[in-house]
Amino acid sequence: MNITRWFGAPGRRGVALAAAVLATGLGTGAAAATGLTAAANDATSAQLALRTAGVRGALDSTFQRYADTMHDLVATSSIPGADLASTVSRIAADRLPAAHQVTVVSPAMAVLAEHTLDGSTPPRNATLTPTPFLQHGLTLARSTGRLVASPAHVLPADLDLPPAHRQPGFELIAPIHDSEFRGWVVVGVRASDLLRDSLRAAGVTGVATVLTETSPDGVTHEVATWSASGSAAGSASSTVDVALAGHVWQVVVRPTTPLISTGQELAGPLTMLGAVIASLLLSGTVLAVIGDRQRLVASSRTDIDRARTAELAAAGHAAEVTATLREREAELTGFAAAAGENLHAPLHTIAGFTDLLLEETAPQLDEASRGFLDRIGRSTRRMLTLVDELLAYSAAGDAALKLEPVDTTGLTLGVVAGRLDTVDGERPSIDVSDLPPVMADAELLGEVLGHLVDNATRFVRHGTAARITVSAREHSPGWWRIEVADRGIGLPEDQRTRIFQPFHRAPAAEGFPGTGLGLAICRRIIDLHGGDLGVDPNPGGGSIFWFTVAATGIALKPGPELLAAGAV
Template identity: 65%
Template sequence: MNIRKVLGSPGRRGVALAATVLTLGLGTGAGAAAGLTAAAGDAGTAALALRTASVRGALDTTFQRYADTMQDLAAAAARPAAALAPTLSRVAAAHLPGAHQIIVVGADRTVRARQTLDGSIPAGPPALAAGPELARGLELARQSGRLVAGPAHVLPADRGLPPAHRQPAFEFVAPVHDGEFLGWVVLAVRAPDLLRESLQAAGVTGVATVLTETSPDGVTREVARWAEGGEPVGHTSGTADLTPAAHTWQIRVRPTTALISAARAAAAPLTLLGAVLVSGLCAALLLVTDLGRRRAEARARRAAAGRRRDLDAHRAELDRQRAELERHRDDLAEQRAGLDRRSAAEQELRERAAAAEQRLREREAELSGFAVAAADHLHAPLHTVAGFTELLLEDTGPQLDPAARGFLDRIAGSTARMLAVVDDLQTYATANDAALKLEPVDAGGLALGVVAGHLDGAGGERPSIDVGDLPVVTADAELIGEVLGQLVDNAIRFVRHGTAARVTVAARAHAPGWWRVEVADRGIGVPEEERTRIFAPFHRAPAAEGFPGTGLGLAVCRRIVALHGGELGVEPNPGGGSVFWFTVAAAPVAAAAGPELQAADRS
């Protein structure tokens, strides 16, 4: 095809080439600008999502603090009044965001205790005067048996303020139970103060936040708002739902500062402007060049030799570029080979890790088998030593001098301790592989049986053991009984010399479908740095020196609880001592009641 015939005169060819260059440049610039605009939009969306997540995280943390506080208050309200005052003082000193007042109410709605948290003077009648919002919350908490939050309204303490200073507020309401319904704990909270203090404490900046709630009839209204950094920027916003304490709030977050930098926002228009300028300049240069070419056409023939030299130079440059491209291809191939070698090395490391894990499992199995075999082989000789020692004491004890009888007593005591160590070692070695017989178990009856055995074998001053109402759980009765027995035995043994043991066995809901069983004592306690170490095999805390034990009891308990899918831990007991607890699954149906102790046995 003859290009000259298609394009016409040389002047038209120059204009067509300039137009092509201009079109390509503008198209390329527009594409790049569109890509930068999309990237800036994605970055802004991600930044807004991060700020929304920060707001939600701060409010989730605050609501969790309130839930934990209400749980502690409800537990304290179930105890005598003397135990309630320290808890109220501790909550007042904790400075909960937006908190106004705590009221402990009896089942007849009489006020048992009142504590303000914002520095105001507590006032009010002896009987709780509940508005419709608080009355609804009290009834819902009593029916559901859990913590609830009521709708927003104006607190009685704020009704005397000018309308512009009245803050929307709501109450957290927790029922108080101790075998029966005893009343409520009510904590009033001002919503704007809660929103502001929560976000400031979490260091949230650059947002304007609005907190709303939706009533049961579907009406949404604003509860609180707070802004940091000025007025909202743009029209974008992020939303999230909060559902603490059986109540639903919504948060709407708008940025008050730019979501992306000014440089990034200006990148797209600057890129497009640059493309327009460069394309226009190139097109203009082409036109000028074409005009000069046509004017110098006569001189072009004389410069043909120079043009050929230029063509040769261009060809040489093209060859150089081809060689450069080949080198780049070689570098890429080398990089791919390096990646392949790295993948092979990673696969080899994974295989080595798997082999090491298998060797560790085999080693653990060998150690467990060794422990069981050692225990089996030591039982018979130890029982023989114990039996002959007992025969010697019975048959020849009266004829022996005190020193000889003392030696025999030491042999008997050492043999008994060795048998205890062997038994604990065998129990620990086999606990991991024990076959569970899961069934509904009356934990109360099981605990009473354990306590009866300890009371019957108690020497010296009789311990005080109180067993509360325990639930029906899904567990292996024999193994869970061993855990209860070990924890009660520790609570009785580890007390200061000359002091009678005081032990309480109780339970409370831990999570949906789970119970937390607690064994509380007033013993020597466990230091904070030892609260995780004491569950390791053969580990004994320094404070336990001078008390009998093998250091395997709690390790066995941990393995048994882990077999049931639960957790085992220890906490300090307020007033002294420790609270050992473990979690166990609730039973889907109630089991038959187990054996019980007489009142005299539990005194």
């Protein structure tokens, strides 16, 4: 068959031209629609992450306030001769949202003090008759010496209510010790009221939340629900873990208002629809003028010009919408950075004046007042750490890379030396092997190594010293894999991906300091370098955190377009 003669026929040339116009239009429309849809999905994920972070922050703040208040109640209850009833009333009055009742109990279950917080007037009891849930919590708190939370159940005060008005709750139990065991402080809390009051106080809007807990047999139970406005919109959701007193709850967050505008959501489908309509119209125009060769040539040129104009217009619209989405993302990042910068100075001022008060007026203050000032200082420094890491996370997303050959061994030894200078107590054992030179931004690479070494020194079992090894091996041609191995508390398999999400902390990390942003910052920095970041179990116990980075012989371009090793 003579292909030239086949395409040379006027009618067949027209069909081939129409097919080419249709394929070109559909391909351009599909590319533009895919880009717009991806941009809209990214904006949706970012908005959902912000709302989830707001819920997590509100609950963490409430739980910290509960823990601090329980500490104050225990400290007051251990003072001989103290007027417990008035002191408990004064301390708990405005600091325990959604709490039902505070009770101070002796070892023999005698009620030493009792204060109701929800306005009810239950009968006063001389002795406490604990439920099985409460009895288990009392025993556990006394044996461990720590604050304990019971599983969710209906509080005894609510058992007389109609079933539809009962809500699950839990008790917080703290043991009272000085030179000997003196009893417990017990606080009953209604879960739905706690969820509602915490989120309202923090100004959280646009979400519906469900608080759940998982029983030891692996079954998940719904504990409480709250919605800021209306029911959940769409299927998008996010889940975070929150912990208090050795107990972990899961919070499912769903938006009740749109995460992005209707225009952003429909930009991709409408662009594709427009491309299909334009392509079909152009193809039909080509076929309609097949009968006359001269007119076909002239009409074909005109139609091609129209097709190019439509493609340029579609591409221009796609670029405009993409630029708008990127501008919104930049605004969100800028907002986080501005909020952090504006919080920095006031927090430093609070911390400074607190230290000054402790230094200059300590002799004139009683022990309780000094304790309050000390807790203000510790809470302020904890907030400063969160603000610093929030600023670092915002800056890491679009940092300008300064790629250069880096002496990885020297950089790591400097990071380790800086950490060892600040360690209190038993010093960790840190072994740094000979590491290869790499092509990277030295300052950002040092930040990644600093976070990984900090985590390895912090997350160890109580009473043991950290043992850390920093080494390297070839990952693929032109790429090295740097490993930070520890003998710490380890990570379960279901946490090895979620641990790199912003503000996520594994349940095993409860009781250890941290904000949940360090590994998220590392991921942003490694993504900028085109590498991968992950964690594997360490044989014999602990974890191996690793990342890949290019060797010095690889020519790289800084920026988001940098490809990871093995990418296609």
